[in-house]
Amino acid sequence: MWDKILDFGKQIFSLSQKQQKHEEDIKENEKDINTLRQDFNQLRTEVNNLTLIVERLLLEMQHDRKNAENEREIQRLRLENIMLKFERGLPPGRPLTEENIAENN
Numbered sequence: 001m002w003d004k005i006l007d008f009g010k011q012i013f014s015l016s017q018k019q020q021k022h023e024e025d026i027k028e029n030e031k032d033i034n035t036l037r038q039d040f041n042q043l044r045t046e047v048n049n050l051t052l053i054v055e056r057l058l059l060e061m062q063h064d065r066k067n068a069e070n071e072r073e074i075q076r077l078r079l080e081n082i083m084l085k086f087e088r089g090l091p092p093g094r095p096l097t098e099e100n101i102a103e104n105n
Helices: 002-089 098-104
Strands: none
Touching: none
């Protein structure tokens, strides 16, 4: 009978130590989870910031592309204007005849 009581006491003591170890493991796991949550939230913030930066860069690229397009149009119009002014300054050409066409070929 005393052997059974002693075995039962050993089991209780063993279970008590296991429970204490499990409680310590649970607390450590909770700390790890909190650390991971903080890291995750920090990463989320960084990704959001990077997303904003990429969006700004896209807007700037679109703006630059539009400015370049406008600049090309302005340059084309300036060249056209210069050509028109130059053509007005030339003396009128001789009328096209069959002889003129033959001479040019």
